[in-house]
Amino acid sequence: MIRVTNLHKRFGDFVAVEDVGFEARPGEIFGLLGPNGAGKTTTLRMIATILKPTRGEITVAGFDALKEPEQVRRHLGVLSEHTGLYDRLTAEENVRYFARLRDLPEDEIQRRMDEIFPRLGIDEYAHKRAGTLSKGMKQKVALAIALIHDPPVLLFDEPTSGLDVMSSRSVRSFLESFRGTDKTVLLSTHLMPEAERLCDRIGIVHKGRIVALGTVEELRSLSGKRELEDVFVELVEGGGEL
Amino acid sequence: MRGRHVALVWQKELLDTIRDRRTLTMMIVVPLLLTPVLVLGPSVLRQSQEESQQQQLQSVAVVNGQEAPELLAFLRDSGLLRVVSVPNPEEALKEGRVQAVLLVPEGFAERLAREDEPPEVVLKFDISRSKSRTAHEKLAQLLRAYRERVVIERLQRRGLSPQLVQPFAVRSEVIEVEQRVSGFLLSMLLPLFLVLWAAVGGSQTAIDVTAGEKERGTLESLLVTPPRRSSFVVGKFLTITTVTLGATALSLAGFALSLALGKRFLPESEFFGRLGFALEPGVLLLLLGVMTLISAMMSALTFTLYLWTRNFKEAQTYASYLSFAVMFPAFYVAFTDPPTSLPAMLIPVYNVTVVIKELILGDVRWDHIGATLLSSGAYLVLSLALAVRVFQNERVLFRQ
Numbered sequence: 255m256i257r258v259t260n261l262h263k264r265f266g267d268f269v270a271v272e273d274v275g276f277e278a279r280p281g282e283i284f285g286l287l288g289p290n291g292a293g294k295t296t297t298l299r300m301i302a303t304i305l306k307p308t309r310g311e312i313t314v315a316g317f318d319a320l321k322e323p324e325q326v327r328r329h330l331g332v333l334s335e336h337t338g339l340y341d342r343l344t345a346e347e348n349v350r351y352f353a354r355l356r357d358l359p360e361d362e363i364q365r366r367m368d369e370i371f372p373r374l375g376i377d378e379y380a381h382k383r384a385g386t387l388s389k390g391m392k393q394k395v396a397l398a399i400a401l402i403h404d405p406p407v408l409l410f411d412e413p414t415s416g417l418d419v420m421s422s423r424s425v426r427s428f429l430e431s432f433r434g435t436d437k438t439v440l441l442s443t444h445l446m447p448e449a450e451r452l453c454d455r456i457g458i459v460h461k462g463r464i465v466a467l468g469t470v471e472e473l474r475s476l477s478g479k480r481e482l483e484d485v486f487v488e489l490v491e492g493g494g495e496l
Numbered sequence: 497m498r499g500r501h502v503a504l505v506w507q508k509e510l511l512d513t514i515r516d517r518r519t520l521t522m523m524i525v526v527p528l529l530l531t532p533v534l535v536l537g538p539s540v541l542r543q544s545q546e547e548s549q550q551q552q553l554q555s556v557a558v559v560n561g562q563e564a565p566e567l568l569a570f571l572r573d574s575g576l577l578r579v580v581s582v583p584n585p586e587e588a589l590k591e592g593r594v595q596a597v598l599l600v601p602e603g604f605a606e607r608l609a610r611e612d613e614p615p616e617v618v619l620k621f622d623i624s625r626s627k628s629r630t631a632h633e634k635l636a637q638l639l640r641a642y643r644e645r646v647v648i649e650r651l652q653r654r655g656l657s658p659q660l661v662q663p664f665a666v667r668s669e670v671i672e673v674e675q676r677v678s679g680f681l682l683s684m685l686l687p688l689f690l691v692l693w694a695a696v697g698g699s700q701t702a703i704d705v706t707a708g709e710k711e712r713g714t715l716e717s718l719l720v721t722p723p724r725r726s727s728f729v730v731g732k733f734l735t736i737t738t739v740t741l742g743a744t745a746l747s748l749a750g751f752a753l754s755l756a757l758g759k760r761f762l763p764e765s766e767f768f769g770r771l772g773f774a775l776e777p778g779v780l781l782l783l784l785g786v787m788t789l790i791s792a793m794m795s796a797l798t799f800t801l802y803l804w805t806r807n808f809k810e811a812q813t814y815a816s817y818l819s820f821a822v823m824f825p826a827f828y829v830a831f832t833d834p835p836t837s838l839p840a841m842l843i844p845v846y847n848v849t850v851v852i853k854e855l856i857l858g859d860v861r862w863d864h865i866g867a868t869l870l871s872s873g874a875y876l877v878l879s880l881a882l883a884v885r886v887f888q889n890e891r892v893l894f895r896q
């Protein structure tokens with residue numbers, strides 16, 4: 255579970271996130287949908303404890319992100335569009351390194367890799383240096399790293415950005431497989447169809463604020479629009495709340 | 497900070513470094529191959545040049561040679577120069593066809609015999625050509641010898657002893673000063689080498705584990721894992737130190753190799769020929785201690801510096817500034833008699849260079865060593881503390 259209340263982040267004078275609050279529950283995929291520069295990445299980074307909020311509270315899997323950041327990190331898996339790999343290590347060595355940093359026992363690491371690699375098709379290139387892999391292959395390895403410790407909470411920041419159709423599909427289908435399990439998934443995206451297809455509930459973010467929040471159905475009925483895209487455009491262009 | 501995490505980071509970064517061809521080139525090819533070239537090159541060049549000049553006879557064009565047949569014969573008999581006659585001597589000298597020109601005045605022999613007004617010969621040479629300088633030197637020497645002969649003849653004609661103009665004899669002897677001569681030359685080169693390697697030997701790795709993490713997008717993945725930031729800092733710092741020490745050791749090996757090669761193949765050279773240099777074990781141990789400390793200090797410092805940069809390119813720019821900053825005091829110490837007051841011995845890098853130089857000269861100054869070790873240790877702790885702080889600073893890690 256993720257609970258965010260009254261979250262603010264300032265970079266100097268610039269307000270990147272302003273009074274953001276939402277709750278993502280186990281079994282659901284919660285989406286943050288917003289245009290470039292809306293503050294999605296900043297919000298996710300604060301939840302992941304790598305940026306300090308200027309103000310506000312964050313609870314992840316029952317732990318306070320400010321008071322127990324180490325516990326939060328233990329219960330978190332993160333994948334972003336910028337996630338990279340160590341080019342001179344093989345795919346498997348990359349996964350092992352991060353798994354060991356998470357204090358997983360060796361047999362557990364092997365067991366998890368045997369489970370995840372075939373599902374993502376990584377076993378075909380597990381022993382190749384990451385530097386020789388395509389972007390899609392790399393992103394799957396990064397996904398394996400985010401999942402290796404079987405975390406209850408997952409943060410995905412534009413995970414399909416820059417991927418081809420096939421790679422996007424396999425990342426998305428992995429995401430979908432978490433619906434209805436005990437996992438909490440937070441997905442940030444600027445792609446309308448992705449949000450519509452994957453998310454149970456969506457918070458629309460604009461200029462650092464959540465301007466609308468609800469299920470896709472609720473958002474549609476709130477605005478009286480049929481398509482989520484129209485809801486989105488109205489909010490972003492109008493600059494107001496519903 | 498946890499030992500296991502530190503070891504894990506260290507191990508991974510070291511593997512990553514070993515697989516990097518650029519770093520390997522820096523670490524192995526440069527110290528092991530380039531060092532001998534740098535150390536031996538000048539001597540080989542100089543020696544081959546000297547040899548060829550010694551063997552080769554320089555040509556001297558004599559103008560009015562018929563006026564001084566005896567002098568001409570003296571020059572020819574010396575076997576040191578080739579006496580030639582060319583139509584346009586000055587032109588030939590400019591073009592390098594002859595290496596010197598000797599102008600004999602009219603009636604040279606007669607005036608010499610009359611013993612009244614001393615005639616004057618003129619020696620022309622081209623100072624810009626080393627062959628011409630050599631010819632001039634030889635010619636001047638031969639003329640002095642000839643002059644002495646004339647004087648002795650005159651004295652003998654008057655029944656006087658030649659000792660009148662040779663009141664005492666001079667003989668030069670070279671004493672055996674192996675240790676000091678070679679130690680002196682080494683004391684100029686070695687500190688430079690060692691300190692430079694401590695500064696730049698690990699820079700590729702330092703950039704890779706800092707700016708490299710940002711550029712590749714692996715930094716965020718690291719930051720969302722549970723270990724304390726200090727574990728990453730110390731693990732990465734130890735990697736840089738390991739690589740730096742490795743590079744320094746290899747460059748020392750390259751240096752030793754150069755000296756061995758020099759002694760074997762250039763025995764004529766005054767540097768290598770008299771080399772009988774060896775460090776006592778105790779001094780060597782001290783040297784290693786000082787080297788470890790400065791490597792560690794530079795590693796902590798470069799870690800902080802490169803962490804602050806945004807990408808490889810920016811970091812590499814800073815790396816070149818840094819090597820200049822280190823080269824300056826290192827050169828200063830190597831080629832001067834540097835001041836060693838207490839405040840001076842607290843200056844980082846400078847103090848280490850001074851101590852290395854002293855140790856190589858066999859001059860163990862405990863006050864200098866103490867000041868250097870203590871201050872460098874303090875700088876190391878400060879740099880590490882700074883590194884940990886910087887690694888916690890989101891403005892540095894997420895600089896835009």
Ligand SMILES: Nc1ncnc2c1ncn2[C@@H]1O[C@H](COP(=O)(O)OP(=O)(O)OP(=O)(O)O)[C@@H](O)[C@H]1O
Pocket residue numbers: 265268270288289290291292293294295296297444894895896
């Ligand atoms: N470290 C930083 N320092 C200063 N400004 C920052 C920093 N990080 C983000 N910002 C600014 O905060 C705003 C929000 O950025 P953020 O990356 O959170 O947006 P986003 O919603 O993820 O956008 P995108 O779709 O482009 O990824 C942007 O205007 C950005 O320039």
Ligand SMILES: [Mg+2]
Pocket residue numbers: 294295296411412
């Ligand atoms: Mg973003």
